[in-house]
Amino acid sequence: MKIGILTGGGDCPGLNAVIRAAVRKGTFHYEDQFIGFLEGWRGLMENKTMPLDLQAVAGILPRGGTILRTSRTNPAKKPDGLDTCIATLKKNGADALIAIGGDDTLSVATKLFDKGVRVVGVPKTIDNDLAGTDFTFGFDTAVNVVTEAIDRVHTTAEAHNRVMVVEVMGRDAGWIAIYSGIAGGADVILIPEQPFDVDTVAAKIRRRHERGRYFSIVVVAEGAKFAAGKNGPVLQGGEKDEFGHARLGGIANTLAQELERRTGFETRTVVLGHIQRGGSPTAFDRVLATRYGLGAVDMVHRGEFGKMAALRANKIISIPLAEATAKNRTVDQEMMNAAFGILEDEEKEAVAG
Numbered sequence: 036m037k038i039g040i041l042t043g044g045g046d047c048p049g050l051n052a053v054i055r056a057a058v059r060k061g062t063f064h065y066e067d068q069f070i071g072f073l074e075g076w077r078g079l080m081e082n083k084t085m086p087l088d089l090q091a092v093a094g095i096l097p098r099g100g101t102i103l104r105t106s107r108t109n110p111a112k113k114p115d116g117l118d119t120c121i122a123t124l125k126k127n128g129a130d131a132l133i134a135i136g137g138d139d140t141l142s143v144a145t146k147l148f149d150k151g152v153r154v155v156g157v158p159k160t161i162d163n164d165l166a167g168t169d170f171t172f173g174f175d176t177a178v179n180v181v182t183e184a185i186d187r188v189h190t191t192a193e194a195h196n197r198v199m200v201v202e203v204m205g206r207d208a209g210w211i212a213i214y215s216g217i218a219g220g221a222d223v224i225l226i227p228e229q230p231f232d233v234d235t236v237a238a239k240i241r242r243r244h245e246r247g248r249y250f251s252i253v254v255v256a257e258g259a260k261f262a263a264g265k266n267g268p269v270l271q272g273g274e275k276d277e278f279g280h281a282r283l284g285g286i287a288n289t290l291a292q293e294l295e296r297r298t299g300f301e302t303r304t305v306v307l308g309h310i311q312r313g314g315s316p317t318a319f320d321r322v323l324a325t326r327y328g329l330g331a332v333d334m335v336h337r338g339e340f341g342k343m344a345a346l347r348a349n350k351i352i353s354i355p356l357a358e359a360t361a362k363n364r365t366v367d368q369e370m371m372n373a374a375f376g377i378l379e380d381e382e383k384e385a386v387a388g
Contacts, residue, residue: 056328185219205256
């Protein structure tokens with residue numbers, strides 16, 4: 036069988052591990068051939084390809100990014116874009132397609148499946164917000180990067196008696212913020228799921244100073260929202276990508292200005308940005324990504340098309356793509372309670388909104 040592979044959306048630590056595992060198992064166990072489509076759905080539309088054999092995937096396990104490169108191209112927004120993708124698959128003799136990506140990439144995969152393409156999905160996003168799976172690869176790496184940054188910020192904040200606002204990724208879900216905030220000992224965690232009152236946050240910081248704690252660490256997801264005065268997240272600009280997403284960023288600077296004005300305490304910002312999704316994947320993400328790659332190839336040979344590999348109770352299963360892309364997986368009450376549980380009662384109102 037000849038299988039196409041592509042990676043779409045934002046890059047993510049562990050993508051190469053998925054590609055490597057799929058090619059190795061397909062080659063050794065099924066005698067498959069593989070073809071890589073470059074730059075996500077753009078490569079499938081424009082017939083940009085590379086051979087994927089054992090030599091091509093040698094040594095890529097610890098590498099960040101993706102050897103197939105990526106883009107945020109949306110064929111569904113192009114004239115005859117989906118039909119062009121189908122024609123390219125036929126032209127290259129691909130019997131099936133493994134699409135590795137988040138909800139945007141997999142929404143296109145769902146549309147192609149509805150048009151008869153034999154496609155299997157693999158969940159990828161550092162935001163961990165894809166429904167139907169317990170964890171997406173790349174998330175653990177991002178959390179480790181952010182946690183290390185918070186650890187470093189602690190020492191300089193304490194030395195200068197400063198409030199430090201750390202902005203992390205998370206458009207619609209605050210998984211990175213809440214995991215790294217708990218792991219890094221943040222004093223306030225602000226997530227998209229619950230709009231926050233800046234006066235409450237400021238009051239919490241003042242109380243810390245009154246108790247002799249002259250510095251504070253605030254972790255805020257880029258998609259977090261003010262409870263009053265603003266109708267949505269802070270944007271870098273008005274332009275949207277082909278999937279309708281505006282470019283977020285800047286909430287840390289806005290929040291820092293408001294906190295300094297209300298408290299009188301010097302407040303600085305740290306915006307981690309793309310550092311969170313760069314570099315080598317953690318051991319956890321390498322293993323999880325490998326398991327997803329192996330599972331995807333098995334799904335192809337079991338004929339489980341229109342489905343996505345998923346992690347449930349530490350088992351790799353398959354679920355319908357439509358289920359995986361139906362809604363975002365947001366931070367649940369159990370994780371919010373975990374954040375609440377390590378704070379004094381008077382502080383809880385400032386956490387997660």
